[in-house]
Amino acid sequence: xxxxxxxxxxxxxxxxxxxxxxxxxxxxxxxxxxxxxxxxxxxxxxxxxxxxxxxxxxxxxxxxxxxxxxxxxxxxxxxxxxxxxxxxxxxxxxxxxxxxxxxxxxxxxxxxxxxxxxxxxxxxxxxxxxxxxxxxxxxxxxxxxxxxxxxxxxxxxxxxxxxxxxxxxxxxxxxxxxxxxxxxxxxxxxxxxxxxxxxxxxxxxxxxxxxxxxxxxxxxxxxxxxxxxxxxxxxxxxxxxxxxxxxxxxxxxxxxxxxxxxxxxxxxxxxxxxxxxxxxxxxxxxxxxxxxxxxxxxxxxxxxxxxxxxxxxxxxxxxxxxxxxxxxxxxxxxxxxxxxxxxxxxxxxxxxxxxxxxxxxxxxxxxxxxxxxxxxxxxxxxxxxxxxxxxxxx
Amino acid sequence: xxxxxxxxxxxxxxxxxxxxxxxxxxxxxxxxxxxxxxxxxxxxxxxxxxxxxxxxxxxxxxxxxxxxxxxxxxxxxxxxxxxxxxxxxxxxxxxxxxxxxxxxxxxxxxxxxxxxxxxxxxxxxxxxxxxxxxxxxxxxxxxxxxxxxxxxxxxxxxxxxxxxxxxxxxxxxxxxxxxxxxxxxxxxxxxxxxxxxxxxxxxxxxxxxxxxxxxxxxxxxxxxxxxxxxxxxxxxxxxxxxxxxxxxxxxxxxxxxxxxxxxxxxxxxxxxxxxxxxxxxxxxxxxxxxxxxxxxxxxxxxxxxxxxxxxxxxxxxxxxxxxxxxxxxxxxxxxxxxxxxxxxxxxxxxxxxxxxxxxxxxxxxxxxxxxxxxxxxxxxxxxxxxxxxxxxxx
Numbered sequence: 001x002x003x004x005x006x007x008x009x010x011x012x013x014x015x016x017x018x019x020x021x022x023x024x025x026x027x028x029x030x031x032x033x034x035x036x037x038x039x040x041x042x043x044x045x046x047x048x049x050x051x052x053x054x055x056x057x058x059x060x061x062x063x064x065x066x067x068x069x070x071x072x073x074x075x076x077x078x079x080x081x082x083x084x085x086x087x088x089x090x091x092x093x094x095x096x097x098x099x100x101x102x103x104x105x106x107x108x109x110x111x112x113x114x115x116x117x118x119x120x121x122x123x124x125x126x127x128x129x130x131x132x133x134x135x136x137x138x139x140x141x142x143x144x145x146x147x148x149x150x151x152x153x154x155x156x157x158x159x160x161x162x163x164x165x166x167x168x169x170x171x172x173x174x175x176x177x178x179x180x181x182x183x184x185x186x187x188x189x190x191x192x193x194x195x196x197x198x199x200x201x202x203x204x205x206x207x208x209x210x211x212x213x214x215x216x217x218x219x220x221x222x223x224x225x226x227x228x229x230x231x232x233x234x235x236x237x238x239x240x241x242x243x244x245x246x247x248x249x250x251x252x253x254x255x256x257x258x259x260x261x262x263x264x265x266x267x268x269x270x271x272x273x274x275x276x277x278x279x280x281x282x283x284x285x286x287x288x289x290x291x292x293x294x295x296x297x298x299x300x301x302x303x304x305x306x307x308x309x310x311x312x313x314x315x316x317x318x319x320x321x322x323x324x325x326x327x328x329x330x331x332x333x334x335x336x337x338x339x340x341x342x343x344x345x346x347x348x349x350x351x352x353x354x355x356x357x358x359x360x361x362x363x364x365x366x367x368x369x370x371x372x373x374x375x376x377x378x379x380x381x382x383x384x385x386x387x388x389x390x391x392x393x394x
Numbered sequence: 395x396x397x398x399x400x401x402x403x404x405x406x407x408x409x410x411x412x413x414x415x416x417x418x419x420x421x422x423x424x425x426x427x428x429x430x431x432x433x434x435x436x437x438x439x440x441x442x443x444x445x446x447x448x449x450x451x452x453x454x455x456x457x458x459x460x461x462x463x464x465x466x467x468x469x470x471x472x473x474x475x476x477x478x479x480x481x482x483x484x485x486x487x488x489x490x491x492x493x494x495x496x497x498x499x500x501x502x503x504x505x506x507x508x509x510x511x512x513x514x515x516x517x518x519x520x521x522x523x524x525x526x527x528x529x530x531x532x533x534x535x536x537x538x539x540x541x542x543x544x545x546x547x548x549x550x551x552x553x554x555x556x557x558x559x560x561x562x563x564x565x566x567x568x569x570x571x572x573x574x575x576x577x578x579x580x581x582x583x584x585x586x587x588x589x590x591x592x593x594x595x596x597x598x599x600x601x602x603x604x605x606x607x608x609x610x611x612x613x614x615x616x617x618x619x620x621x622x623x624x625x626x627x628x629x630x631x632x633x634x635x636x637x638x639x640x641x642x643x644x645x646x647x648x649x650x651x652x653x654x655x656x657x658x659x660x661x662x663x664x665x666x667x668x669x670x671x672x673x674x675x676x677x678x679x680x681x682x683x684x685x686x687x688x689x690x691x692x693x694x695x696x697x698x699x700x701x702x703x704x705x706x707x708x709x710x711x712x713x714x715x716x717x718x719x720x721x722x723x724x725x726x727x728x729x730x731x732x733x734x735x736x737x738x739x740x741x742x743x744x745x746x747x748x749x750x751x752x753x754x755x756x757x758x759x760x761x762x763x764x765x766x767x768x769x770x771x772x773x774x775x776x777x778x779x780x781x782x783x784x785x786x787x788x
Binding site (some may be wrong): 041042043045046047048049050058068073076077080082086087088089177297316317319329332333335337338343344347348349351352353393 | 435436439441442443445462467470471474475476480481482483575639699710711713723727728729731732735736738739741742743745746747
């Protein structure tokens with residue numbers, strides 16, 4: 001059985017390289033371009049699922065981190081609770097990453113071998129081992145709509161030779177990821193009663209990941225050979241990991257339009273509102289990033305006029321909402337002065353409110369992007385949005 | 395002008411000493427007995443105002459701490475933002491304490507004089523001075539529906555002589571609190587245009603506080619002389635501060651029925667679900683306590699079968715809600731296993747969910763108490779509720 005039926009992507013409108021479409025998953029359709037809030041350890045930090053589903057946010061898909069969930073609470077617990085959706089109480093779509101990026105960014109890696117990666121857990125220092133097969137097994141238990149192939153994520157400034165070596169390893173791991181994923185699907189299907197065979201469980205999509213560092217020739221080769229293996233969608237990995245921003249945008253501009261146009265294109269771990277707009281303009285459909293949540297917890301608000309730090313003394317008695325153009329629940333109710341006070345007083349509610357507003361801003365921006373592409377106004381939107389972002393909050 | 399019109403209390407039904415009634419405030423009626431969530435620094439920790447107002451909690455009045463808000467952000471900020479309600483974005487009723495208890499519990503007190511209390515701020519160590527007049531001025535700016543007289547809170551085991559001295563000081567401060575409050579109301583009223591004179595602002599109620607430690611004779615005297623000064627409601631202060639629980643209940647049993655029956659009776663800073671039920675049985679109408687919020691942040695859930703610590707290993711794969719008899723938003727959506735995982739992973743959402751459920755349990759318990767008294771079933775309710783509380787969560 002191929003997993004080709006597990007997800008479908010249809011482009012509804014194009015404007016230049018930018019496109020808007022529908023990603024059909026077993027848990028409902030998702031309009032693209034889409035931003036996926038990051039639910040690291042089964043929680044999008046600082047926000048309740050009810051709020052993620054409320055009309056002002058309306059997140060259709062969130063990301064779960066395989067690495068974090070595998071280490072804690074562990075797959076036995078999640079399996080016993082019926083998979084990640086049931087465990088956390090979220091019935092919309094999810095995507096799980098492969099764990100490769102967290103191993104690279106969070107742990108002391110002991111050894112990368114052909115077989116996989118040996119590392120020490122960032123929680124308790126325990127020696128752990130992750131491979132394509134183990135990642136696929138864990139992601140099968142998590143049972144998100146979309147799983148990611150297990151890759152090696154090299155540093156942003158990696159030299160050509162090392163980048164090729166890493167890319168070749170990622171390609172071999174991609175093949176093993178695909179094989180393990182197909183075998184799991186067959187085995188799951190065979191284990192099911194005929195009546196269950198149409199159920200959600202076996203029907204998980206798998207995305208391949210394009211690597212190659214900042215080297216366009218390697219990126220093109222990685223793309224071609226990843227497509228040859230064949231996945232339900234394709235991701236650009238290893239960007240926004242230390243390279244200069246123009247380098248990132250150049251690679252996206254070169255590679256994204258070459259990615260299969262009938263499959264979703266996912267730019268992993270990116271980025272700022274500017275990054276999202278510029279990447280959409282280059283043909284990207286999906287994004288995830290911790291910026292709105294992490295920066296919210298650190299007192300930073302994203303607004304239509306750029307980022308502001310709520311600690312700033314000029315907000316001490318400012319009764320205006322965070323963003324006067326925003327209609328999220330936080331901006332409808334609370335003043336800058338109050339959120340500043342909460343932040344300075346160390347109140348958890350500061351993080352909660354800033355996280356909510358920031359996610360609302362990211363998700364609403366994507367809604368406006370989709371609308372602009374549909375109506376052929378994306379070039380104008382991009383120009384005005386970018387101009388306003390740099391104008392500064394009054 | 396007397397402040398006697400600022401609040402009205404009507405008893406709707408009695409059962410023994412227990413009673414249910416309506417407290418009419420300028421921001422709507424409040425059914426009693428009532429539990430007031432504590433909004434220390436302008437935020438009920440870990441929960442959004444939208445959720446406090448949602449049907450499963452439906453908090454009609456919350457408490458703000460004068461001491462905390464006075465130190466940070468300070469009354470200038472709150473004044474500039476139009477009072478505490480506007481500053482925090484809460485348009486239901488509020489009560490502010492006088493600051494006396496926090497000075498006693500949080501600071502290094504430098505000197506208690508006839509004039510007031512000199513202490514060092516717990517935030518920055520700055521030398522501060524609080525008196526009846528200053529407390530009334532701060533509470534006037536905060537502009538809650540109910541302000542509290544400035545009192546001295548002695549330790550729970552204070553000897554008779556010292557308790558009398560403290561009580562006499564509290565009585566003199568009560569008189570000064572009343573005078574300052576009346577003068578403020580007159581001055582506010584005079585400063586207003588005729589059209590504004592019916593507005594909310596001048597119309598703040600003031601409650602007196604009965605002290606006297608664990609000495610019933612002093613408590614009775616404190617009650618009688620506080621009532622002679624004349625307040626809009628009366629509170630029992632200085633309980634649950636280190637004395638034995640039977641001592642507290644004995645004092646409540648002796649004093650509460652002697653408190654004016656046509657005014658609300660408020661037991662400050664109490665308590666556990668058992669305390670609430672036992673105090674209602676002795677004639678108390680109002681409560682506030684940090685237990686549901688603070689213990690929630692520390693991983694403790696209050697349930698109809700008693701308290702449980704969510705860390706407990708037996709919840710690792712328990713897919714049942716925190717309390718199978720609870721219909722709050724958390725219990726409708728999330729499993730014990732998930733909340734346990736969040737708590738162990740240090741996720742903020744653990745505190746958020748436990749706080750929400752605990753407040754729902756306290757507020758729902760009070761709803762059931764009111765219903766039981768109205769229908770003459772409180773004795774039965776009290777027996778069954780207490781029995782179930784001690785049965786232990788399965």
